[in-house]
Every structure is written in structure tokens, then in C-alpha cells.
Amino acid sequence: MKAVGIIAEYNPFHNGHAYHIQRAKELTGADLAVVVMSGNFVQRGEPAILDKWERTQLAMNSGADLVVELPVFYAVQPGHLFAEGAVKILQALGVEDLVFGSENPTIDFMDLAKKAAEIESQGQFTDRSQTYASAYAGQLEEATGFKLENPNDILAFSYAKAVLKSGLPMNLVPIGRLEAGYHDQTFAEDQTIASASSIRLALHKGKFDKVENVVPAETLAALKDKPNTLDFEKPFYDLLRYRLLTDTVGQLGQVYQMAEGLEHRLAATAGNPEAPQSYQSFIKAVKTKRYTFARIQRTLLYTLLNIKVDQMQAAMADSYIRLLGFNDLGQGYLSEVKRRATLPIISKVDMGLAKANLRLDYKAGQIWQVLAGQQGVKLGQDLSRKPIYQTKETKK
Amino acid sequence: MKAVGIIAEYNPFHNGHAYHIQRAKELTGADLAVVVMSGNFVQRGEPAILDKWERTQLAMNSGADLVVELPVFYAVQPGHLFAEGAVKILQALGVEDLVFGSENPTIDFMDLAKKAAEIESQGQFTDRSQTYASAYAGQLEEATGFKLENPNDILAFSYAKAVLKSGLPMNLVPIGRLEAGYHDQTFAEDQTIASASSIRLALHKGKFDKVENVVPAETLAALKDKPNTLDFEKPFYDLLRYRLLTDTVGQLGQVYQMAEGLEHRLAATAGNPEAPQSYQSFIKAVKTKRYTFARIQRTLLYTLLNIKVDQMQAAMADSYIRLLGFNDLGQGYLSEVKRRATLPIISKVDMGLAKANLRLDYKAGQIWQVLAGQQGVKLGQDLSRKPIYQTKETKK
Structure with a gap:
């Protein structure tokens, strides 16, 4: 297939x-x-x-x-x-x-990637500051004529x-x-x-x-x-601010991608009696030119989830294929490839997995439920959840 | 005076x-x-x-x-x-x-304490289990005839x-x-x-x-x-549960008075899809005979405030006299004793103190405000707060 x-x-x-x-x-x-x-x-x-x-x-x-x-x-x-x-x-x-x-869509992206690799191997992309992305795009355009924007x-x-x-x-x-x-x-x-x-x-x-x-x-x-997070910002910021008020800067400093003393700025801003009133204004208050909005927001999510550098690195080195759903075609394909699959295939999560390889996804699922106001919903995001199996009959 | x-x-x-x-x-x-x-x-x-x-x-x-x-x-x-x-x-x-x-009120408590010290010095109070308090009271009654209850x-x-x-x-x-x-x-x-x-x-x-x-x-x-915490249990449990879901048991194990694997029971109970719906029922779910209700509740507060063993010990070794209020009599007394006071007298808290000796009180004040729904109130509990000075005129 x-x-x-x-x-x-x-x-x-x-x-x-x-x-x-x-x-x-x-x-x-x-x-x-x-x-x-x-x-x-x-x-x-x-x-x-x-x-x-x-x-x-x-x-x-x-x-x-x-x-x-x-x-x-x-x-x-x-x-x-x-x-x-x-x-x-x-x-x-x-x-x-x-x-x-x-x-x-007419661009050959593989060709573009190869040319970029050549430029990189010549050590030309050395500027790692906030203007890195645009400098990179500029050099690539010079070499290829295509503007990556x-x-x-x-x-x-x-x-x-x-x-x-x-x-x-x-x-x-x-x-x-x-x-x-x-x-x-x-x-x-x-x-x-x-x-x-x-x-x-x-x-x-x-x-x-x-x-x-x-x-x-x-x-x-x-x-x-269904429960959703259309209004996630208030619960997100409440919990984030609580963590920033209670963790030491030493603890915050261990969070993945917490760089260049950002933890001090986060703690000081959260602890200020005139702390920003919303998550959006908090991000704006801690953001500097060096970081994109998305980069800050990701770091704040790692902080909320309390994901440390070593945990992130260990997790990336130990990835897996977590099945969420399949129909008959998908199931047939899985049977065909499962013997040669180069990552473990996980179809059901027990407490052992939830405490080991899958612990970051497990934690993320629990916090998603908190943010969605789903506290106390008996069906969790991971434990004992089977992949959705969609036969022709169950297809809505 | x-x-x-x-x-x-x-x-x-x-x-x-x-x-x-x-x-x-x-x-x-x-x-x-x-x-x-x-x-x-x-x-x-x-x-x-x-x-x-x-x-x-x-x-x-x-x-x-x-x-x-x-x-x-x-x-x-x-x-x-x-x-x-x-x-x-x-x-x-x-x-x-x-x-x-x-x-x-007719009991001489100092006399009672001295007798208890005698018994203790003879090594008789050795049972440190959950029945310690009553065993202690029993032995004390035997020795003194007074029931401490x-x-x-x-x-x-x-x-x-x-x-x-x-x-x-x-x-x-x-x-x-x-x-x-x-x-x-x-x-x-x-x-x-x-x-x-x-x-x-x-x-x-x-x-x-x-x-x-x-x-x-x-x-x-x-x-x-005024803002108060008559209904503190919901915000308290929300934040506590969030911490129990996101901290590793290793981190929780460092919390003051987290003993005998209690951190594992706390994390497992909070992470259970059928987690208790209220703070009271959570305490009941994690409590064992070994601990009093108050002891568990204190440990959960240390967890909420993220107070670790070493921080608690350092703080106790470095206490102080924090002035909250005085009238003319109190002020007169302070002038009289301040030179021979055996602990530092603190009348105003700046960021330096808030990050050093007073950091636990400072953190506690911030979290009190969160629990009281006071987020965003510009007047904090500590920074720049002066002791209340009550002259005869300002006395309500």
C-alpha cells in the first residue's frame, strides 16, 4: 500500500x-x-x-x-x-x-535545502541574533533568487x-x-x-x-x-503566574529554552504589584526584540508544564508513534509496516508508560483538561484511551 | 515600661x-x-x-x-x-x-513543662508514631496527675x-x-x-x-x-492540583515535612482521572492514620507555597521582628527596647529583603492575595507597606 x-x-x-x-x-x-x-x-x-x-x-x-x-x-x-x-x-x-x-508550489524545496546546506557548510550563517531569520533568508535569496518569507x-x-x-x-x-x-x-x-x-x-x-x-x-x-480552550488565557495566566510567584528563579532557570536571564524578568514581572492583568499583556511586558512572540509563548508553556531541559532532551531522544485513530485502510497499512517501523508503536497508555516515555504528553493532556475546565472529567486524555477505530459504519 | x-x-x-x-x-x-x-x-x-x-x-x-x-x-x-x-x-x-x-488556668504550666523535661531526659517518650501525642499525655498524667487534653x-x-x-x-x-x-x-x-x-x-x-x-x-x-478568603478552598485546590500534576515526585519530595513517600500519594491522587472534587475530599483521600488532618493540611500549604526543607530551616535560623502596627505606647516601648532587641526589627520591606530573609513571608503574602482573588490589586502585602501607626486621632 x-x-x-x-x-x-x-x-x-x-x-x-x-x-x-x-x-x-x-x-x-x-x-x-x-x-x-x-x-x-x-x-x-x-x-x-x-x-x-x-x-x-x-x-x-x-x-x-x-x-x-x-x-x-x-x-x-x-x-x-x-x-x-x-x-x-x-x-x-x-x-x-x-x-x-x-x-x-512551483519551488523545489529540496533543492533549496541543499543550497542552504552548502551555504551553511561554508559557515556563512553565523549571526544567531534576533535578526538571524531575516539574515538567513537574505543570504538564501542572494544564492538562489528565491525569497523565503x-x-x-x-x-x-x-x-x-x-x-x-x-x-x-x-x-x-x-x-x-x-x-x-x-x-x-x-x-x-x-x-x-x-x-x-x-x-x-x-x-x-x-x-x-x-x-x-x-x-x-x-x-x-x-x-x-465539547470542552474546548477558546478562552484558555485566563486559566493559563492564573496558573502561570502562580508558578512564577512560587518557584525560585533557580527552578525557573532549568525550564527548557529559558535563556539569558529570562527567568528573572518573568519572576519580577509576575511579582510586581502592578503585574499585567492578562496573558497577552504579560507576554508583551516580558518580550524583548531578541525573541519572537511565539518563542516567548512556547517558553511560557514549558514553564506552565514545568518541562526542564534534561526532560526535553531525554524525550526527544526517545520518540514514538502514538496511534490516535485509523480506519480499515489505516489498520491494513499498520499491519504491513509495523514489523519494519523504526520507532515503537503505542496504541494504549498504561500508568507505566505515563510515568516513563509518555510522561510529557500525559502531563500536557492533564493540563489541557485543566485549561479547558475539564477538571473531574473521568475520561482522561491518555490513560486507557484506545485509538479511534472508524469502520465504514461508524464514520459519521 | x-x-x-x-x-x-x-x-x-x-x-x-x-x-x-x-x-x-x-x-x-x-x-x-x-x-x-x-x-x-x-x-x-x-x-x-x-x-x-x-x-x-x-x-x-x-x-x-x-x-x-x-x-x-x-x-x-x-x-x-x-x-x-x-x-x-x-x-x-x-x-x-x-x-x-x-x-x-490554675495549673502551673512551667512546673508541668519541667516535669515533662525530666521524663523526657529519662528517655521515656520514645514512641514517635501517630499515637505519640496521647502516649505523651498519658505518661505526663501518670507523673503529674494532670490530663493534658x-x-x-x-x-x-x-x-x-x-x-x-x-x-x-x-x-x-x-x-x-x-x-x-x-x-x-x-x-x-x-x-x-x-x-x-x-x-x-x-x-x-x-x-x-x-x-x-x-x-x-x-x-x-x-x-x-474587604477581600477575604472565606471561600479559599476552590482556588487553593485548583493551584495545588496544578502543582501536583506538573512537579515531578522528586521535586515534591523536597517540600518541607513531605515524609514517608507522601509525595507519591499526593501525585497519584491528583493525577487520578477520578481525582477528588474538593480540597476537603482530597485531604481525606490522602490522609492516613499516621497523620493528623492539620499536619496534612500544613504539608499541602508548604506544597502550594513550594517551600523546601532547606529554605524552611534557613528561615527559622534567621528570624526577625516584623512590625505590623503600633500606637504611641507601642512606639515608646519600641524606642526603649530597640537597642537591646535580640532579633532584627523590620519596619519596611524593600525588594532586597523580599528576596532574602523575608522571601517566605513575601511569597505567602502574594499567594494569599491570589487566594483572596486580589490579583492585580496594586497594594501588595509587604513591599513598601509601612506599619500601621495609630494615633489617638486615627483610632477608629
């Missing part, structure tokens, strides 16, 4: 994602689509607005045949680590085609670099985006495809009817019915 | 406390009353229902002339350490009389032992309690004195009119007007 790979967050799952899955199958002639999806937290350092099971179900309703989790230690990372973790999982599952969105292109470039680094073959297939730009904050009434961020914005404002045209009906129903 | 010492929590300040202050002055012929009062958390491991400044003001309205804080590292401790910390502060201020409530008597005995241990002279003056028993949970309409716990219970039920006869009008007004 031939599988095509997709790397996604589905935050939330919308019509553009459904199109992407169909198009990926068509373009590659694949029998099935394998999706590596961020778990309960996304790359920006925010909780996914629906939990990983809801999002798995929605993706499977729209053509995903096998969904596996991108563990939190890869999902909430700078782009290059996010890409490396996801590519590694697809490769471990024997997937040889990767289809991704791009603003410039759009968010999907940048992600595509990360995938190519990750594949190159892996030394394993993988076909990279860019597809052009319909209508919506990645960062678009608004969309028109007649659009059927909109960016995830513009959809989140509309949902956050309570405009459920506005998103009707751009998401599958099941996505809308799930958002209305 | 002759000062009489009082050790108190004033949680909240009621008519019995006012009577105690007046009676203490009368019995000893003192010119003024010096009160050592728990700060923002009380011995049971709970937040005081009004903050330390409110309670200082209320005590001064009813006859206290100088109020100093019993730091959190002594206030939230087993009885013998609570007593040692408080006695040490009174002695550091040159106070030579201590008046306290007792169910048996009432809560005020037990506290009085702790004061006597602390004075004995200090090697410094201090007159111990028990006074009988009016009407209310320490643990009484109810009181009649015609009572003017009721126990603090029965008052808290009535307040917690919202029965403000019921307590009108048993507290000064200012106490009632403060409870109605």
Missing part, C-alpha cells in the same frame, strides 16, 4: 484541511493518507482549541486514514525541530511522500531540511493554497476556505455562524458541544 | 480576643500589650480569612499597642515550633509576661516548654476562657463570646448577622468590605 504523509495541527479542522487530504491522495496516487498531528498543544505554545481525540475524529471524517500524534516535545518547538520530529515519525512508518501547503514556504523549507538531515528518501510535494493566506485574520462571507487563525479569531468572538461556511459541520458541532 | 505579651492568630478578631487583651493588661499591671500575630496563614495551614493588616488594625482598635508578625515559617508549624517562634520574638522584644487562655492547655504547655528551652525568664499567666470552648462549632444567640472556628463556620455559611454579637462591629465591616 502506498501512503501519503501530512503534517498538521488542525486547530481547528477546516475545509482547507479536507481539501489538502483529498488533493494529497490525488497528487501522489496514494491508497491512504497518514497524518502526524500535534497533540493537545500547538506550535505557538497554545492549547489546541479541541483535544487531540476530537481533532482526530474530525480529520478521519474528512479522509484521514491513520492519525498519529506529534508528541508535545516536538509539537511545541521552533519550526526546524517540529519538522524533524514529524518527518521522523512519517519515515518510521515507511511513508515516502509528503504533501504540504506552500505559497510557491511566507509562513507555509518557511515550514516547507523546514520539512526539506529535516528530510535532507535524515538521509532517508522522501518525495516533497507542495500544493498551492486556495483563497486563504496563512496569517489572514478575516474572511468574506462567500469564502469556503479560511485560515485557521482567522477561524479561531471568529470563534473567540463567539461568531459561530460566521465560520459555518469554512469548517465541516462536525467541527462546528464539536466546538459547540 | 512594662509590656505583656500575647500570642494570637485573630482569625478573625472577636470579642474573646478583646477581653483577652484587657485582662492581660489588668492581670499583669502592664502599660501595654505586645501581640505576636500569625501573618497571612494560620497554624492549621489555611489562609487567614482577613489579611495581616486588617487583623492588626482590628486588634489595635481593641487594645493591642504593638503588633508584630509571627513569620510564616513559625506560624504554620506544629505547636511546639509555633510556640518557640512566638516566644523567641516576645523575648527578643524584652517582654517578660505572657498571658494565654487555658481550660485549666484541651487545646488551649496543650498550647499553654507548648509555651511553657518553649520558655524553658529558651533559658530566659518569662512569667506565664493563664486566664480562663469565657463561655466558648476552642473547638465549639456553634454558639447561642445570647452569647457575646464564641470560638473563632464557630465564627468562621457561621461566616462561611454567609450568616453575617449571626456573628454580630460575638465580634466587634469593625470585624464584621471588614469581612463584608
Whole structure:
């Protein structure tokens, strides 16, 4: 069986994602689509607005045949680590085609990655300051004539670099985006495809009817019915501020990516009698030019989850394939590849795993539930949860 | 000037406390009353229902002339350490009389403490299990004929032992309690004195009119007007559970008084999908026969405040006299004794102190504010707060 790979967050799952899955199958002639999806937290350092099971179900309703989790230690990372973790999982599952969105789908991203590697090997990318990203793009443009500036292109470039680094073959297939730009904050009434961020914005404002045209009906129903984190900022900031008030700066200094004395600024800002009143204003208060907003937000999530440097490094060195859902095609594919899979396949989490390899995902799931106001819900995110099995009959 | 010492929590300040202050002055012929009062958390491991400044003001309205804080590292401790910390502060201020409530005010508690010391020196109190307290009381009764069983008597005995241990002279003056028993949970309409716990219970039920006869009008007004922690359990448990979900058991194991693997039971109970829904039921779920309810509650407060063994020990070895309020008499007394005070006198807290000696009180004050829903109130509990100075004119 031939599988095509997709790397996604589905935050939330919308019509553009459904199109992407169909198009990926068509373009590659694949029998099935394998999706590596961020778990309960996304790359920006925010909780996914629906939990990983809801999002798995929605993706499977729209053509995903096998969904596996991108563990939190890869999902909430700078782009290059996010890409490396996801590519590694697809490769471990024997997937040889990767289809991704791009603003410039005619570009050969592998070629671009190779040229970048050449430049890097000549030691030209040495500026690691806050202007690193733009300096890098500038040098790359000089060498290749292509300006790497759009968010999907940048992600595509990360995938190519990750594949190159892996030394394993993988076909990279860019597809052009319909209508919506990645960062678009608004969309028109007649659009059927909109960016995830513009959809989140509309949902956050309570405009459920506005998103009707751009998401599958099941996505809308799930958002209305299920616990979600549309309003995560207040509980997030309450807990974060509590931790910043009670941990010593020594403890905070051990948090992953807490660099250059940032822990002192975080503690001082949280402890100030005139501490910012909202999470957004807190981030603005601690941010410096050196860091992007997303980088700060990720560091604050690591702080909230109390993930230390050594734990993160150990986790990344010990990744796995966590099954979230599959249909008959996905199950058939799993049987075919499981013997040669190069990472352990995990279908059920017991307390032993929750305390060992999976401890960061387990913790992330518990805190997601707290942020979603799900305290006391008997069904946890991990313990005893089986992958969703979707027969033709159970498909909604 | 002759000062009489009082050790108190004033949680909240009621008519019995006012009577105690007046009676203490009368019995000893003192010119003024010096009160050592728990700060923002009380011995049971709970937040005081009004903050330390409110309670200082209320005590001064009813006859206290100088109020100093019993730091959190002594206030939230087993009885013998609570007593040692408080006695040490009174002695550091040159106070030579201590008046306290007792169910048996005719007993010579110093004599009792001396006899207990004799028995202890013979190595007879060796049973350190959960039955230690009653075994101790049993042996003491055998030796002295007096049954140490009432809560005020037990506290009085702790004061006597602390004075004995200090090697410094201090007159111990028990006074009988009016009407209310320490643990009484109810009181009649015609009572003017009721126990603090029965008052808290009535307040917690919202029965403000019921307590009108048993507290000064200012106490009632403060409870109605000011931020308080009458409903602290939900925010306390939310934050505690968050910490138990995110800290490693290794981290939890470093918390003060976390003994015999209790950290594992705490983490497992908090992480259970069927975790208890309230703080009370959580305590019951983790409690064993070996520990008293109060001991568990104190340990959970240390956990909430993230106070580690080494921090607690360092703090106790480095105590101080923190001024909360005084009137002209109190100020006169301070000038008289300040040169021979045997602990540093602190009247104003800057960031330097807040990060050093006073860091536990500073942290406790910040978390008290969080529990009281005071987040964002510009006036903190410590930084830049001056002691309340009550002239005859400002006395309410």
C-alpha cells in the first residue's frame, strides 16, 4: 500500500484541511493518507482549541486514514525541530511522500535545502541574533533568487531540511493554497476556505455562524458541544503566574529554552504589584526584540508544564508513534509496516508508560483538561484511551 | 515600661480576643500589650480569612499597642515550633509576661513543662508514631496527675516548654476562657463570646448577622468590605492540583515535612482521572492514620507555597521582628527596647529583603492575595507597606 504523509495541527479542522487530504491522495496516487498531528498543544505554545481525540475524529471524517500524534516535545518547538520530529515519525512508518501547503508550489524545496546546506557548510550563517531569520533568508535569496518569507514556504523549507538531515528518501510535494493566506485574520462571507487563525479569531468572538461556511459541520458541532480552550488565557495566566510567584528563579532557570536571564524578568514581572492583568499583556511586558512572540509563548508553556531541559532532551531522544485513530485502510497499512517501523508503536497508555516515555504528553493532556475546565472529567486524555477505530459504519 | 505579651492568630478578631487583651493588661499591671500575630496563614495551614493588616488594625482598635508578625515559617508549624517562634520574638522584644487562655488556668504550666523535661531526659517518650501525642499525655498524667487534653492547655504547655528551652525568664499567666470552648462549632444567640472556628463556620455559611454579637462591629465591616478568603478552598485546590500534576515526585519530595513517600500519594491522587472534587475530599483521600488532618493540611500549604526543607530551616535560623502596627505606647516601648532587641526589627520591606530573609513571608503574602482573588490589586502585602501607626486621632 502506498501512503501519503501530512503534517498538521488542525486547530481547528477546516475545509482547507479536507481539501489538502483529498488533493494529497490525488497528487501522489496514494491508497491512504497518514497524518502526524500535534497533540493537545500547538506550535505557538497554545492549547489546541479541541483535544487531540476530537481533532482526530474530525480529520478521519474528512479522509484521514491513520492519525498519529506529534508528541508535545516536538509539537511545541521552533519550526526546524517540529519538522524533524514529524518527518521522523512519517519515515518510521515507511511513508515516502509528503504533501504540504506552500505559497510557491512551483519551488523545489529540496533543492533549496541543499543550497542552504552548502551555504551553511561554508559557515556563512553565523549571526544567531534576533535578526538571524531575516539574515538567513537574505543570504538564501542572494544564492538562489528565491525569497523565503511566507509562513507555509518557511515550514516547507523546514520539512526539506529535516528530510535532507535524515538521509532517508522522501518525495516533497507542495500544493498551492486556495483563497486563504496563512496569517489572514478575516474572511468574506462567500469564502469556503479560511485560515485557521482567522477561524479561531471568529470563534473567540463567539461568531459561530460566521465560520459555518469554512469548517465541516462536525467541527462546528464539536466546538459547540465539547470542552474546548477558546478562552484558555485566563486559566493559563492564573496558573502561570502562580508558578512564577512560587518557584525560585533557580527552578525557573532549568525550564527548557529559558535563556539569558529570562527567568528573572518573568519572576519580577509576575511579582510586581502592578503585574499585567492578562496573558497577552504579560507576554508583551516580558518580550524583548531578541525573541519572537511565539518563542516567548512556547517558553511560557514549558514553564506552565514545568518541562526542564534534561526532560526535553531525554524525550526527544526517545520518540514514538502514538496511534490516535485509523480506519480499515489505516489498520491494513499498520499491519504491513509495523514489523519494519523504526520507532515503537503505542496504541494504549498504561500508568507505566505515563510515568516513563509518555510522561510529557500525559502531563500536557492533564493540563489541557485543566485549561479547558475539564477538571473531574473521568475520561482522561491518555490513560486507557484506545485509538479511534472508524469502520465504514461508524464514520459519521 | 512594662509590656505583656500575647500570642494570637485573630482569625478573625472577636470579642474573646478583646477581653483577652484587657485582662492581660489588668492581670499583669502592664502599660501595654505586645501581640505576636500569625501573618497571612494560620497554624492549621489555611489562609487567614482577613489579611495581616486588617487583623492588626482590628486588634489595635481593641487594645493591642504593638503588633508584630509571627513569620510564616513559625506560624504554620506544629505547636511546639509555633510556640518557640512566638516566644523567641516576645523575648527578643524584652517582654517578660505572657498571658494565654487555658481550660485549666490554675495549673502551673512551667512546673508541668519541667516535669515533662525530666521524663523526657529519662528517655521515656520514645514512641514517635501517630499515637505519640496521647502516649505523651498519658505518661505526663501518670507523673503529674494532670490530663493534658484541651487545646488551649496543650498550647499553654507548648509555651511553657518553649520558655524553658529558651533559658530566659518569662512569667506565664493563664486566664480562663469565657463561655466558648476552642473547638465549639456553634454558639447561642445570647452569647457575646464564641470560638473563632464557630465564627468562621457561621461566616462561611454567609450568616453575617449571626456573628454580630460575638465580634466587634469593625470585624464584621471588614469581612463584608474587604477581600477575604472565606471561600479559599476552590482556588487553593485548583493551584495545588496544578502543582501536583506538573512537579515531578522528586521535586515534591523536597517540600518541607513531605515524609514517608507522601509525595507519591499526593501525585497519584491528583493525577487520578477520578481525582477528588474538593480540597476537603482530597485531604481525606490522602490522609492516613499516621497523620493528623492539620499536619496534612500544613504539608499541602508548604506544597502550594513550594517551600523546601532547606529554605524552611534557613528561615527559622534567621528570624526577625516584623512590625505590623503600633500606637504611641507601642512606639515608646519600641524606642526603649530597640537597642537591646535580640532579633532584627523590620519596619519596611524593600525588594532586597523580599528576596532574602523575608522571601517566605513575601511569597505567602502574594499567594494569599491570589487566594483572596486580589490579583492585580496594586497594594501588595509587604513591599513598601509601612506599619500601621495609630494615633489617638486615627483610632477608629
